[in-house]
Amino acid sequence: MSDILETIFKRRSIRSFTDQPVPREMLVDLLKAAMAAPSAANHRPWEFVVLTEPQIVADLKDVLPYAKFNAPAVIVVSGRPEQGYTESGGNYWVQDCSAAIENMLIAAVGMGLGTVWTGIYPIQTRVADVRRVLGIPETAVPLAAVLVGYPAEAKPARTQYNEARVHWEQY
Amino acid sequence: MSDILETIFKRRSIRSFTDQPVPREMLVDLLKAAMAAPSAANHRPWEFVVLTEPQIVADLKDVLPYAKFNAPAVIVVSGRPEQGYTESGGNYWVQDCSAAIENMLIAAVGMGLGTVWTGIYPIQTRVADVRRVLGIPETAVPLAAVLVGYPAEAKPARTQYNEARVHWEQY
Numbered sequence: 001m002s003d004i005l006e007t008i009f010k011r012r013s014i015r016s017f018t019d020q021p022v023p024r025e026m027l028v029d030l031l032k033a034a035m036a037a038p039s040a041a042n043h044r045p046w047e048f049v050v051l052t053e054p055q056i057v058a059d060l061k062d063v064l065p066y067a068k069f070n071a072p073a074v075i076v077v078s079g080r081p082e083q084g085y086t087e088s089g090g091n092y093w094v095q096d097c098s099a100a101i102e103n104m105l106i107a108a109v110g111m112g113l114g115t116v117w118t119g120i121y122p123i124q125t126r127v128a129d130v131r132r133v134l135g136i137p138e139t140a141v142p143l144a145a146v147l148v149g150y151p152a153e154a155k156p157a158r159t160q161y162n163e164a165r166v167h168w169e170q171y
Numbered sequence: 172m173s174d175i176l177e178t179i180f181k182r183r184s185i186r187s188f189t190d191q192p193v194p195r196e197m198l199v200d201l202l203k204a205a206m207a208a209p210s211a212a213n214h215r216p217w218e219f220v221v222l223t224e225p226q227i228v229a230d231l232k233d234v235l236p237y238a239k240f241n242a243p244a245v246i247v248v249s250g251r252p253e254q255g256y257t258e259s260g261g262n263y264w265v266q267d268c269s270a271a272i273e274n275m276l277i278a279a280v281g282m283g284l285g286t287v288w289t290g291i292y293p294i295q296t297r298v299a300d301v302r303r304v305l306g307i308p309e310t311a312v313p314l315a316a317v318l319v320g321y322p323a324e325a326k327p328a329r330t331q332y333n334e335a336r337v338h339w340e341q342y
Contacts, residue, residue: 004178004281008204008274031337033179036330037273038288044331049338056340078342090293095315098269099288102208103179105270106277110175117209117270122261136342144266159207160215166202167220169227171249171307 007109009157014114015069017149021052022073026111030075030148033107034100040092045084046100049076049134056133063129064145067118071147076120076130077101078140094121097143104146114151117144178280180328185285186240188320192223193244197282201246201319204278208270211256211263217271220247220305227304234300235316238289242318247291247301248272249311265292268314275317285322288315 027050039045051057051074060074061067067074077097084093101117108115120126121143130142198221210216222228222245231245232238238245248268255264272288279286291297291313301313 002200002278002281003174004278005200005204007175008207008278011207011209013209028332028337029173029176032330032332033176035332035336036179036182038182038184038276040290042331044333044336047336047338047342049340049342051340053340088294088296090295092290092293094265095269095272095290098266099273099276101266102270102273103277105209106274107173107175107179110173119211119263119266122263123259124261125259134342140342159203160213161199161203161206162215165206165215165218166199167218169220169222169224171218171220171305171311 006157008106009159011105011109012155013116014151014153015116016152017069017071017114018152020150022113022148026113027073029111030104030107033103037099037103039096040085043083043085045080045093046097047078047080047140059133060145063126063133064118067145067147069116069147071149073148075104075146075148076134076142077144077146078136078142080140082139094143101144101146108148113148116147118147120144177328179277180330182276182280183326184287185322185324186287187323188240188242188285189323191321193284193319198244200282201275201278204274205271208274210267214254214256216251216255216264217268218249218251218311230304231316234297234304235289238316238318240287240318242320244319246275246317246319247305247313248315248317249307249313251311253310265314272315272317279319284319287318289318291315
């Protein structure tokens with residue numbers, strides 16, 4: 001198997017972390033991975049809030065039901081719909097920001113870090129709660145909170161490949 | 172720089188391809204990468220149509236204004252909203268399918284292939300056109316067409332990291 005497939009298969013949702021903090025340079029590397037993602041018409045409609053102070057991390061977890069794990073760092077990814085590429089009334093910001101998030105998750109594997117992607121948008125009450133806690137303005141929409149740390153659990157690499165979901169030439 | 176960052180930075184949108192066909196096993200490897208992506212509550216609300224026959228590839232390109240490049244293969248990724256995880260009226264299928272697409276783009280780099288992500292959803296006329304050409308039922312929503320082939324152009328690795336988009340502890 002190629003190295004890249006192995007790395008992609010090793011990406012698993014990690015929900016238990018050691019106490020070791022994530023160095024700032026590694027967090028910046030994750031952000032560099034995020035901002036290497038493609039975006040529609042290269043509009044890059046994304047913003048990142050990086051949390052490492054225990055109190056703000058705790059305040060965020062208070063409003064996110066699926067983020068109650070002991071990660072020492074959190075990266076909240078928000079979209080800016082008005083900066084996203086729009087055509088025929090449609091906007092690609094959710095897809096663009098999701099690609100950026102996935103880049104971070106894959107990069108983290110190769111850097112020895114663990115992550116879990118926890119959802120915010122499109123749950124409107126959660127969007128409002130996260131905006132309030134982090135001071136995110138109405139022009140930005142928090143999409144997801146990525147928990148980051150050194151893993152304290154090991155999970156086997158896997159794909160969930162299912163040939164029933166694959167159609168050749170026609171659906 | 173770590174290998175994984177290098178791979179992620181090497182992912183560039185490739186719009187010129189050689190005539191060499193992509194072996195079926197490599198297309199399956201891309202699908203294995205796709206289906207290794209995370210999805211909300213592990214619902215995996217995705218379907219893939221893989222096109223390699225020149226006529227059907229041409230028919231698809233006819234209805235996609237940003238896909239008029241000479242890739243020998245196309246993977247159309249569709250979501251199935253009713254299979255996606257829904258809470259409080261919100262559904263994560265677009266995010267889940269976007270993560271699967273980004274996994275394919277990163278895997279392709281490591282396999283020596285080139286790709287470009289071209290948009291379908293949320294442009295409603297384009298969704299309808301692609302459904303018609305590929306026989307996709309109303310229960311599935313074509314999100315994007317990923318063109319795949321051996322690259323005939325070289326682009327430098329890069330991130331578009333912009334520290335103005337990064338906020339520490341608060342927005």
